[in-house]
Amino acid sequence: MAEAGVSAAEVVTETRRAGEEEAKLLSPGWSESQLRSYHFQTRQIPRLHHSDPRAEELIDNEEPVVLTDTNLVHSALKWDLDYLKENIGNGDFSVYSANSHKFLYYDEKKMANFKTFKPKSVRQEMKFPEFVEKLRDIEQRGGDERLYLQQTLNDTVGRKIVVDFLGFNWNWINKQQTKHGWGQLTSNLLLIGMEGNVTPAHYDEQQNFFAQIKGYKRCILFPPEQFECLYPYPVHHPCDRQSQVDFENPDLERFPNFRNVHGYETVVGPGDVLYIPMYWWHHIESLMDGGTTITVNFWYKGCAHSKKNRIPTESTPEGGNNEKH
Numbered sequence: 001m002a003e004a005g006v007s008a009a010e011v012v013t014e015t016r017r018a019g020e021e022e023a024k025l026l027s028p029g030w031s032e033s034q035l036r037s038y039h040f041q042t043r044q045i046p047r048l049h050h051s052d053p054r055a056e057e058l059i060d061n062e063e064p065v066v067l068t069d070t071n072l073v074h075s076a077l078k079w080d081l082d083y084l085k086e087n088i089g090n091g092d093f094s095v096y097s098a099n100s101h102k103f104l105y106y107d108e109k110k111m112a113n114f115k116t117f118k119p120k121s122v123r124q125e126m127k128f129p130e131f132v133e134k135l136r137d138i139e140q141r142g143g144d145e146r147l148y149l150q151q152t153l154n155d156t157v158g159r160k161i162v163v164d165f166l167g168f169n170w171n172w173i174n175k176q177q178t179k180h181g182w183g184q185l186t187s188n189l190l191l192i193g194m195e196g197n198v199t200p201a202h203y204d205e206q207q208n209f210f211a212q213i214k215g216y217k218r219c220i221l222f223p224p225e226q227f228e229c230l231y232p233y234p235v236h237h238p239c240d241r242q243s244q245v246d247f248e249n250p251d252l253e254r255f256p257n258f259r260n261v262h263g264y265e266t267v268v269g270p271g272d273v274l275y276i277p278m279y280w281w282h283h284i285e286s287l288m289d290g291g292t293t294i295t296v297n298f299w300y301k302g303c304a305h306s307k308k309n310r311i312p313t314e315s316t317p318e319g320g321n322n323e324k325h
């Protein structure tokens, strides 16, 4: 019997949804063996239906949450390399290549400040088909080289991608933006990564709805208060806002407080949306042996009046580069 005020249809939908969520938890589409191992503790980031009032509370408090069933990028869940090659258009794409799985972000504009800085990944501009060809070639040959495409979606994309983009659940996300008093949407970054790729821990100066489209990504987050444990590069360094600590081989003599770090983590899969609050550190890995991953993020300017809209450091990083991270 349905409770007063709740229709039988709503009860059926809710029961089906709970069943689907339980099935996902029992058989999530990935396994522990696909996760890299680190020597710090983490707790799980809550995973909630987007209409759960606790989800709104977490976003209001600027705490991370995985939102399910938002349909934010439902129209893009069909995206794969072949579909994108056919439809994404003839624009240029920034593709980083590295001889390791770690893609430490660097701001090219700050490279003049540190003449001896040698980035471990190199950016190349290429057309999408060239990227797919290189990626498939590397996959066939094996070896250490890896690629990571990171490109802001722009008006060079083809008609079908425009249609998919217009089909994003703007109604839901625009309401979120208004409800939480965020500023404008600044960009949507498209990320296409090889399995095992890692984006080392860093923080951004924007709010982020991180929408997973294909494959699984493990996201480890740390609150801004853990700044002291994560040792960002100096403000004028190209790696400003990135942690200097190599999580796989931490130098505890140089970075002793890293011993005290503790994170929050989750694995997101197709259709999940992770809220990454502004200034929260995040380390993101495409699962090992999990195939290509595709993500689109939604970066918003923070709320000008928020008490939390402050930089969590004593030395104030100037500006930062919001074009990418």
Ligand SMILES: O=C(O)CCC(=O)C(=O)O
Pocket: 191, 198, 199, 204, 208, 210, 282, 284, 285, 295, 297, 325
């Ligand atoms: O997915 C990734 O590898 C990095 C994405 C990221 O850092 C972001 O969306 O802010």
